[in-house]
Amino acid sequence: MSASILDLLQQRAVLLDGAMGTELMRAGLGQGECPDAWNVDKPEAVKDIQRRYYEAGSDAVVTNTFGANPIKLAAYGLAQRCREINLAGARLAKEARPEGRFVGGDMGPTGKFLKPMGEYVESEFEEAFLAQAAALDEAGVDFLIIETMYDLREALCAVKACRKASPLPVFISLTFNRTPRGFFTLMGDSPSKGLKALEREGASAVGANCTLDSEAMVELVKIMRPETNLPLIAQPNAGQPDVLGKKEMTYSQGSEEFVRHMLRIIDCGAQVVGGCCGTDAATIRRLAEAIK
Numbered sequence: 001m002s003a004s005i006l007d008l009l010q011q012r013a014v015l016l017d018g019a020m021g022t023e024l025m026r027a028g029l030g031q032g033e034c035p036d037a038w039n040v041d042k043p044e045a046v047k048d049i050q051r052r053y054y055e056a057g058s059d060a061v062v063t064n065t066f067g068a069n070p071i072k073l074a075a076y077g078l079a080q081r082c083r084e085i086n087l088a089g090a091r092l093a094k095e096a097r098p099e100g101r102f103v104g105g106d107m108g109p110t111g112k113f114l115k116p117m118g119e120y121v122e123s124e125f126e127e128a129f130l131a132q133a134a135a136l137d138e139a140g141v142d143f144l145i146i147e148t149m150y151d152l153r154e155a156l157c158a159v160k161a162c163r164k165a166s167p168l169p170v171f172i173s174l175t176f177n178r179t180p181r182g183f184f185t186l187m188g189d190s191p192s193k194g195l196k197a198l199e200r201e202g203a204s205a206v207g208a209n210c211t212l213d214s215e216a217m218v219e220l221v222k223i224m225r226p227e228t229n230l231p232l233i234a235q236p237n238a239g240q241p242d243v244l245g246k247k248e249m250t251y252s253q254g255s256e257e258f259v260r261h262m263l264r265i266i267d268c269g270a271q272v273v274g275g276c277c278g279t280d281a282a283t284i285r286r287l288a289e290a291i292k
């Protein structure tokens with residue numbers, strides 16, 4: 001049994017989980033409802049999703065705290081409950097975790113922009129991430145994982161805050177769009193610039209998640225791999241959402257196709273793999289079997 005997820009990474013590729021957001025919607029999360037508040041209000045629904053991922057073969061599952069920083073929570077009037085929601089989130093994931101597996105404390109973007117595009121300055125973002133990271137560290141997660149960052153400047157605030165709040169390993173993935181000129185974040189950061197800056201800031205693993213399907217992510221992984229010596233993260237979506245009717249959201253890549261390209265992603269050097277939007281426990285089970 002590995003003492004740290006970094007020890008496990010020395011031995012083999014680490015399998016993360018699939019989506020939380022789309023799974024919560026499937027479990028009944030309503031439009032405009034705060035997903036992170038379910039840690040307190042519907043804990044069993046959250047824990048069920050996490051238990052299914054562990055059963056499917058995930059080495060690590062992340063907490064349902066993607067939006068649980070004070071700035072994002074303020075949109076729901078919940079900013080003052082940041083610590084409570086993160087502590088509850090970590091407790092649920094730890095309760096679902098079988099022996100020898102890991103819990104990642106999940107952190108996502110604030111949803112706001114830095115000046116000049118937005119109203120915020122970096123110290124305000126850093127303060128918000130510090131509050132969240134401190135709560136996740138206090139709750140005893142095994143590592144911190146920052147995901148779906150579309151602005152390198154914001155991502156650097158988050159890594160800085162994590163390094164201040166905790167001695168735990170910090171994983172971070174940016175989200176890239178594919179353009180005719182190559183892959184870029186929403187704010188125009190290239191993979192090379194992004195990964196190098198995050199490595200300098202003290203991240204333990206770096207990479208990409210969301211937005212792209214697993215086929216497009218193969219191309220991105222080929223570009224990212226030579227840019228860093230750190231373990232590389234790849235968590236693509238299962239294609240693009242097809243909106244069928246009103247309620248059910250399906251994704252365009254079937255799990256067989258998703259997994260086929262994931263194996264190419266691992267061949268190209270990604271060591272921390274999993275799924276983002278549209279993936280579920282069945283996808284992760286299939287991926288776990290294919291990796292073996």
Ligand SMILES: [Zn+2]
Pocket residue numbers: 209210211237276277
């Ligand atoms: Zn996603």
